[in-house]
Amino acid sequence: MSGGDLSAFQNLTDAKVAAYLDRRSAELGLPVPESCRAGVAENLAMLRDQTALFCGVLAGPTDPDAPVEAFEP
């Protein structure tokens, strides 16, 4: 995955979340049982919205290769 994938995830429309779920599930070899699909898609959509909130306030484009500070409270 790359920074482009982050942008693509953030730009998913509701109608395309299910397709993302299927593609990512196949890529990772993580099967999503049929009975879980609706709940997982709903959570993906929520996480997409949450991601927009903090990515929106980070200065500049997100560089996937930039080191992340070892956090100290």
Place this chain on the structure above:
Amino acid sequence: MSFDTIQGLGRALREGRTTAREIAQRALAAARAEPFNAFTAVFEAEALMQADAVDAAFAAGVDLGPLAGVPFAVKNLFDVAGHVTLAGSKIRRDAAPASTDATAVARLKAAGAVLIGALNMDEFAYGFVTENAHDGPTRNPHDPSRIAGGSSGGSAAAVSGGILPLTLGSDTNGSIRIPAGLCGVFGMKPTLGRLSRAGTFPFVHSLDHIGPFARTAADLALAYDALQGPDPRDELSPPVSDPLSGRLDALADRSLRVGVLGGWFQQGAFPEVVEALEIVADALQARRDVELPGAQAARAAAFAMSASEGGQLHFDDLAARALDYDPAVRDRLLAGALLPGEVAQAARRYRPVFRDAARKLFEDFDLLLAPVAPCPAPPIGQATMELAGVQVSVRKTLGAYTQPISYIGLPVIAAPVNRPGKPPVGVQLIAPAWREDLAFAAALRLERAGVIAAHRPPEFRG
């Protein structure tokens, strides 16, 4: 049921009015008969052996300290030697028993406290309700039709309901503070790393904290002191301790500059929650409407980190046996596992940005106040609630005011506001990193002024 405090039990023991065995027997009987579904296991034989060892020490003239003979229990994600660490799951029921106690359990036992059992929780600590699909819901002692909160719901209910004076829980996004607030007891989430997490089943390693529940601030301090200390098994553990229980009077008299967080931290709060916050703010002469910028984004980042890291941790089990998970947890973990890795990385990158905003605020304040949760305890089984005119998920919303604070690892005491005859409401006493003493200073002063108090549930008042 017994509403003895740790300090009260200690006096009774030292004055020869009871023995550690008698205290343990009463606690074991209460744990076996408790009506809240707080316990998932009771360790009768081991508890009596520990109690007898405490009595033997007293008989030999050895006083193990203020926790000697005090019964306690732990959220069932703490390792207890010889027992399977369930972490609220079905999947781990066949796991091998733990070979050693978690550091926190070992420290309380070494201080003479007697381990009575293990406590109910949301599966893998991923929730705020303790409506566990495998072990059933834990009921709120103040109203058994309502949730105890979570994910350390059993820990809060056991203290609130008079089963035990001391329990341990964990807090990744609010899982100590929320049940403490909804059950009307004291709960403490220390600075990230202050108390060793070694031997606890992780949820999100970079956000996980552990801490105690008790019915008074002084009891909370006794437990906190016993739990402190460096631990090579947890890389975040600090090299020094900061014991507090020997200087509580001085702390209670300390002057404090207090601010009340506005904006995100009161958005959608129920009127009784705002009213309770105002009572505490008045007592501390706090400045109102203090803004901590970026709190909503911080909460979102904590959400994303939890889903992503939790999903990665459980990846293999999700791939092999997803349907054995609690449905409410499974769908979130699966979604988290499917996220691009850059989501969690961006969430981690925002963390120092928000921490620095909080540090700047603490240049003007010693303590910040915020509600624990937007509402008192919702009914068991209620999936949604109205917040600021919008229907939202109970499970995902209860942590709105706690998640930004744990995201940057600040120490907090969740304190029960003294509202006799009304549903419990808690307030977060938020201190700068590594300054737990300031949160205790506020808790002690408020408790001595009668502003905060852990009430007995209605049916146990007498």
